[in-house]
Structures are given as structure tokens and as C-alpha cells.
Amino acid sequence: MLKQFSIILGIYFLGEFLQEVFELPVPGNILGMLILFFGLYSGVIKFEMIDRISDFLLENLAFFFLPAGVSLITCFAVLEGKLTAVVGFSVISTVVILGVTGLTVELVKKFLQKRPENVSFSGKGENKVGKVPDNSQACEIKTKEVS
Template sequence: MKLLRQSCLILAICFIGEVLNKIFNLPIPGNVLGMIILLILLSTGVVKLEKIEEISNFLLEHLAFFFIPAGVGLISCFGLIKGNLIGIIFITLISTIIIMALTGLTVQLLKKR
């Protein structure tokens, strides 16, 4: 029952983000807006971490399952991307390296603070 309550809280915040996106026609996707709202609520203490900790850990442990639909979509559209495969792999590798470097630098800067 606790997991259901926690997931309902997260889904409600995500829903609020979607509604705000539709009402104000923002260029930010509704799910990202919901995550920003959740971050603000957690930072200000309106929502305590304990209220969503178990469901968050559960979702993080099973994160790989969320990538299955994207993988299936890539496989089903392989004929469309076959001609650009080398470019896609190159861009993926370069962007992964950049993201890893920036994440490492960000963590180092935050640790110094």
C-alpha cells in the first residue's frame, strides 16, 4: 500500500507537469516539467524524501526495462537508419564521452563546495 501511495504522488506531480505544459504551451515537455516541480518540492521540503524513497529506489533498480520500447523501436525501424548507421554510432559515442566528462566535472565542482 505504501508503494501505491508513493507512486500516486509521483504520478500526480507528473500529471501536474503535463497539465501546465498544455495550459501554458511551454517548450519544455510535461514529464520534464514534472521532474522540475518534484525537484523544487523536494528542495523546499514540501515533499519529504521519505514519502517517495521506496518507489524511487524500485524504479531506479528496474530502469533497464524502460529502455526496452526504445530498443524495439530502433530494431523495427532499422531499414530507415541503416544508411546513416556510422554517423549515428559516431554521434552516440562522442555525445556519451562529452556527457561523462561534464558529469564528472560537475560532481568534482559540487564536492569542492
């Protein structure tokens, strides 16, 4: 798991380094996420190389929000009198995020429906070619094996 953490941390530092060297307006952690995404998408980084640390980080995600929550509590004096603006901004941003997420899901669904029937995505960065059985065929196969 230390090797997997080193990969994630190295990609993060690479993003920070690129941001600092090229003085980009994008934060280094965002660049690191883009590097990780394209690394996984292209197959340079295999999912198996980071799966355990990714699961660990996702399971403990709430822990990473504690510093932000504590700093927000310590800044109540600054936020005094601006509660309406903070709540309004939170509601509006939540609605926007829900809308963008919904539109993204719809676009991905349409994209996947337009794909040829004989190509299925395995979920691990590679495509498998062959006839994809529909659910009725899968049920028939299972019932024949049980009989």
C-alpha cells in the same frame, strides 16, 4: 506503495498539464522532474513519502528502456546507410555526458569544501549544526566502545 506511486504520477501529470496549458517548449516530464526536485529540496515533499517507489523504479530501470530498444529495431530500414552517423553521434554524446558529469562532480566537491565546518548536510533536506567529527575521531570512538 500505492500512495507513493500516486505522488510521483500526480507530479508527472502536473508537469504535463503545465506544459500543455502554457505551451512551453520544455517537455512535461522534464517539468515534472523539476517540480519533484524543488519539492524535495524545499521540504514540501519528504523523501520518506516516495522512497519505496523510487527504489522500485530504479531497480527496474532497464525495463523502461525496452520500448525504445524495440522501436529502434523496427526502424533499421530508416537507419540503413546512416550507421556511421549514429555511432559517431553516440560516441560524441557519451564523451560530452562524461565531461559534464565530471565537471559537475568537481563543482559540487569545491562547493562542499567551502562550506563552514560546523554545518553538515544530513542527506534528507535538513542541515544539522554541530562539529562534524573527522574519521580519526570516529575510529577512536568505535575502538573505545569495543574495548
